[in-house]
Amino acid sequence: MSRPTRGRGGRSRVPVVARAGALGLSGALALAALAALGCAASLTEPTQLIRPRLLGTRVSVQGDPTRATPAPGEKADVTWHVGFPGARQPMGWFFLACRTVNLGVPVCADAPFAVVEHRDPSIEDPTYTLALPPASDFGANDTHVLLLGAVCFGGAPPAVDEVLAGLEAGTPLSALGCEDPRNEGQFASYRLLLANADEAGEPGGGVNHNPSIARVAVDGELWESDADPTAPVSGCVGSGVRELSASAAPQRLQVFVSSSDFEPFIGEDIEGVRGRRLEQLQVSWTVTAGALQRPFSFLEGATFASQDWTLPPAAAVPPGGLLVRFEMVVRDSDERAPRGGTDWVSRALCLVR
Known part of the structure; x- marks a missing residue:
């Protein structure tokens, strides 16, 4: 090889x-x-x-x-x-x-x-x-x-x-x-x-593009910090990751996309009727600690998805801080199946006592 x-x-x-x-x-x-x-x-x-x-x-x-x-x-x-x-x-x-x-x-x-x-x-x-x-x-x-x-x-x-x-x-x-x-x-x-070259003159041109996550936010503020990929779960205080009190209230998480991410295409609806369609977007959420409300959010024209994240018990946070990682993945789809466009973003918070 x-x-x-x-x-x-x-x-x-x-x-x-x-x-x-x-x-x-x-x-x-x-x-x-x-x-x-x-x-x-x-x-x-x-x-x-x-x-x-x-x-x-x-x-x-x-x-x-x-x-x-x-x-x-x-x-x-x-x-x-x-x-x-x-x-x-x-x-x-x-x-x-x-x-x-x-x-x-x-x-x-x-x-x-x-x-x-x-x-x-x-x-x-x-x-x-x-x-x-x-x-x-x-x-x-x-x-x-x-x-x-x-x-x-x-x-x-x-x-x-x-x-x-x-x-x-x-x-x-x-x-x-x-x-x-x-x-x-x-x-x-x-x-x-x-x-699909046969659809070159149709809406969407017979191709599909990846959606693009515009930004993410936590508690209404722009959220840009991620952790070093090799960082351990404990000891994140002072590492540059956004810090949050372990006793804080549930945090509102938001993922923003662009209106251009909803592409037109020729396809079938759930009843098999073929015609001009507009993509939907699915946001999947995963986290290493605490609890999210739902694993998926679905967007039909709306340019952001949101849900609340409940922190883990404060007693579970070590003295040096607990590193919590978040993964958000956006996929495009029609009414029947994914279309293949994907984007993702990784973020992290450091919980401190």
Whole structure:
């Protein structure tokens, strides 16, 4: 595998290695098990970030980074955002890309056309560049590409060749775990919407763009402070993170977007009627301590979402302060499913006695 290269923003960008014919048909169908696991872990309280978790996927087309829908033959940068309850842990990961069927559970329609692996764990979000095959490799009804993979927290993933061979042989995914004693990781799947050249003259132009979080606020004030990604949960006093009394009343959190984030497009409503539509936005909220009112907020034209956060008991705050991390993710969608545009922001507060 090629060594990671440094890209925009100081993140690792791992070149994708094409693996034509890496899986036979039986192996491609076996990837259905990977897809069925989905991107989100089973959670009893979705707002609580009590273990590492994949929170969002962002695709940015090279040369047009606000666009989330690449066309066949284009390259796109893919980032999987991971939230941690404390200091970030080194992560190893692998991802596959394949053509997919458009109905039912997302599965690979044939062998993956690209594979990427990162076996040298780092704390950065998994990020890589994906090169899509030319239009001649896609069928007339292909609307999406399927991205599948796994992230291992605290260790390296199994070698991709081992994963492919195991799936080809029908080996249970549980036997292809992470290479660390805790075997702690998460499988992921993402349906990447492709640009539709047939809709170039229609509203939206057959493409979709990522929404952009304009700003966030806490208790009515602009909130810009985040914590060092390696900072521990305790001892945040004087670190530069916004400080708040542990006995404070519940805080109103707000996420602001722009009116331009609600893009027009041609699509179907919940009754299957096709026509001009306007995107909706979904805001997901997670926090490492305290309690939020709800895991999601939905915007239909409104340019901000808000909810209250209740602080944890003051007795739980150590003398040096308690670092609380917040993750807010914005996704665009129609009435039926996500459209693929994503943005996120991380913030932190230091609770003091």
